[in-house]
Amino acid sequence: MAEIKRSIETLCVQGGYSPKNGEPRQIPIIQSTTFKYATSEDMGKLFDLEASGYFYSRLQNPTCDTVAARICALEGGSAAMLTSSGQAANFFAVFNIASAGDHVVASSAIYGGTYNLFAVTMKRMGIDFTFVSPDASEEELEAAFRPETKAVFGETIANPALTVLDIELFAKVAHRHGVPLIIDNTFATPVNCRPFEWGADIVTHSTTKYMDGHGSAVGGCIVDSGRFDWTKSAEKFPGLCTPDDSYHGITYVERFGIEGAYITKATAQLMRDFGCTQSPQSAFILGLGLESLHVRMERHCENALAIAKHLAAHEKVEWVTYPGLEGDKYYHLAEKYMPNGTCGVVSFGVKGGRAAAEKFMKALTLGAIETHVADARTCCLHPASATHRQMNDDELRAAGVSPDLIRYSCGIENKDDLIADIDAALASI
Ligand SMILES: *Cc1c(COP(=O)(O)O)cnc(C)c1O
Numbered sequence: 001m002a003e004i005k006r007s008i009e010t011l012c013v014q015g016g017y018s019p020k021n022g023e024p025r026q027i028p029i030i031q032s033t034t035f036k037y038a039t040s041e042d043m044g045k046l047f048d049l050e051a052s053g054y055f056y057s058r059l060q061n062p063t064c065d066t067v068a069a070r071i072c073a074l075e076g077g078s079a080a081m082l083t084s085s086g087q088a089a090n091f092f093a094v095f096n097i098a099s100a101g102d103h104v105v106a107s108s109a110i111y112g113g114t115y116n117l118f119a120v121t122m123k124r125m126g127i128d129f130t131f132v133s134p135d136a137s138e139e140e141l142e143a144a145f146r147p148e149t150k151a152v153f154g155e156t157i158a159n160p161a162l163t164v165l166d167i168e169l170f171a172k173v174a175h176r177h178g179v180p181l182i183i184d185n186t187f188a189t190p191v192n193c194r195p196f197e198w199g200a201d202i203v204t205h206s207t208t209k210y211m212d213g214h215g216s217a218v219g220g221c222i223v224d225s226g227r228f229d230w231t232k233s234a235e236k237f238p239g240l241c242t243p244d245d246s247y248h249g250i251t252y253v254e255r256f257g258i259e260g261a262y263i264t265k266a267t268a269q270l271m272r273d274f275g276c277t278q279s280p281q282s283a284f285i286l287g288l289g290l291e292s293l294h295v296r297m298e299r300h301c302e303n304a305l306a307i308a309k310h311l312a313a314h315e316k317v318e319w320v321t322y323p324g325l326e327g328d329k330y331y332h333l334a335e336k337y338m339p340n341g342t343c344g345v346v347s348f349g350v351k352g353g354r355a356a357a358e359k360f361m362k363a364l365t366l367g368a369i370e371t372h373v374a375d376a377r378t379c380c381l382h383p384a385s386a387t388h389r390q391m392n393d394d395e396l397r398a399a400g401v402s403p404d405l406i407r408y409s410c411g412i413e414n415k416d417d418l419i420a421d422i423d424a425a426l427a428s429i
Contacts, residue, residue: 008074008191009294016069017287029284030062049247049255049268059271063280067287071211071221074190074290075203078226079263081271082219082283086186086206088276089220090114090153091122093182093204096266097237098150100126105144107154107170108398109134109161111206112387114184115399118153131398134163141173150236151179156195156337157187159373160383160407161400162321162347164330167337171199178233186210187343187374191297198337201228202262209374210344212289213296217282222266226259240265296376296412300344303410303418308346310419316426318349318404344411345373349404356429357382357406363425366418367408378411378418 006015017027035054037043045051054060064082072080083089098104106118108131118129130144134154152174154165167183174181180201185193189210195203205211207219230253234241240261243249247268252261271277278286301324308322323334324342334342350356361369361380370379371386381387384403388396396403410418 006073011070011073012191012294013291015073015290016071017066027063027066027284027287029280031280032061033057049250049264057280058275058277059267061277061280061283063287064278064283067283067290068221070287070290071190071205071207072223074194074293075185075223076190076194076196076225077203077223078259080221080223081263081267082207082221082278082286083271084220084276084278085218086111086184086204086208086220087113087117088274089204089206089222090182090184091117092266092270092274092276093202093222094118094122094127094151094153095125096262096270097180097239098127099239101148102126102150103128103130103146103148105130105132105141105149105152105174107132107134107158107163107165109158109163109400110153110155110184111159111186112383112391112399112401114155115395116390133398134158134161134165134400138169138173141170145173145177149177149179151182153182153184155184155187156193157323157334157343157345158400159187160345160347160381160387160405162323162330162343162345163400164323164333164337164342166333167195167198167200171201174201175199178236180228187345188338189293189297189343191294192301192338192341192343196225196227201225207286207289208372210297210300211293212286213293213375214285214289215372215375215377216289217285219278219282219286222263224259224262228262229258230261231258239269244269297341297344299412300374300410301341303412303415304342304344304346306415307408307410307418307422310422311346311348314423314426316351316429318351321347343374344409346408346410347405348408349402349406350426350429352429353404354382354384357404359429360425361406363428364421365424366413366421367425373407373409375409376412378409378413380406380408383407 068080182202183195183200205221323330
């Protein structure tokens with residue numbers, strides 16, 4: 001049957017799941033750790049990756065796979081998997097193709113947790129990272145590569161710096177060196193940007209944010225475009241292009257093709273060994289959230305633009321960053337990659353610096369102080385004293401986070417109510 005091309009709105013609601021006659025209309029929660037087989041031989045085929053099927057929910061579960069298939073459809077990928085968190089997704093995405101002695105080029109403007117994962121924890125595993133400016137020129141990017149470089153990593157819209165990555169440029173340089181570009185698309189979501197259309201090869205998500213959208217379930221996702229040809233630089237990717245002894249010598253690219261090798265390996269090896277699996281309950285909640293993602297993103301962006309404009313005109317506000325705001329440093333890149341809207345997060349500094357920022361946040365009644373971001377309820381955070389507190393001032397600056405930065409995540413409440421709340425809090429400083 002020819003594949004019918006569906007729009008993003010339809011995929012949010014119905015992607016990945018088409019129940020047959022008499023089956024549940026909503027994605028069923030398969031709350032089972034294990035699955036029954038008639039013979040040991042049947043089950044043995046699954047362990048040898050000769051047949052596909054479920055045997056233990058640490059590796060794969062039908063509810064998780066259905067929701068992953070929806071996100072895969074939204075991103076336009078070839079295969080996807082859910083993980084227990086966004087952190088696990090980014091760890092797996094890199095560790096699946098990089099080992100001790102290898103090197104990765106990453107944008108310096110990334111989520112604080114990812115920075116720590118790369119610069120501290122994965123460095124302890126022997127993987128070296130070079131952090132480059134998200135605004136790096138082609139020459140500066142080139143200079144960051146080494147013979148042992150295995151991937152390039154960046155965020156579509158960085159959390160919380162709100163820089164917009166030139167995906168096409170990063171992809172071009174990555175491909176020239178025979179390595180994939182991994183994009184964390186958490187803030188834009190596939191509703192506003194589909195990185196594969198601009199040359200990215202792997203997309204990751206913290207589904208904890210807009211995808212769930214209600215602050216209910218921590219989760220992550222990895223999607224493969226299926227277009228990166230690992231065999232063209234086979235010497236760089238022995239894990240995909242040479243036999244896996246822990247699976248009776250199968251070679252992933254041969255058995256599963258370039259469309260399936262990467263996610264199959266991440267599931268068969270990394271999920272088996274690390275077990276960062278998402279629970280079926282969380283996957284169900286994520287699936288519910290996805291059904292309204294397209295409607296919510298529109299409102300998040302509408303509210304954020306109104307608030308960014310209001311803040312920019314306010315006498316007590318020192319500066320505002322919002323890539324959807326005309327005049328913003330990243331406005332033109334945002335127009336190119338996200339013509340329909342960027343995200344619901346606005347960063348700004350109030351006059352009076354850190355002390356004034358704290359006073360302002362305390363006075364808000366609708367915007368709650370949370371380490372969270374990107375859900376239906378408005379929240380705000382002072383990263384320098386929370387998510388990014390492990391960084392010194394130089395690292396903060398490289399990550400695009402000034403000490404006075406307030407990250408204000410617009411929910412989907414009424415924008416006039418939010419502006420009134422902001423005005424009252426600004427009046428208190
Ligand atoms: C929150 C976040 C993460 C980490 O995700 P968790 O689900 O909290 O583990 C990674 N990347 C970005 C851009 C994020 O905003």
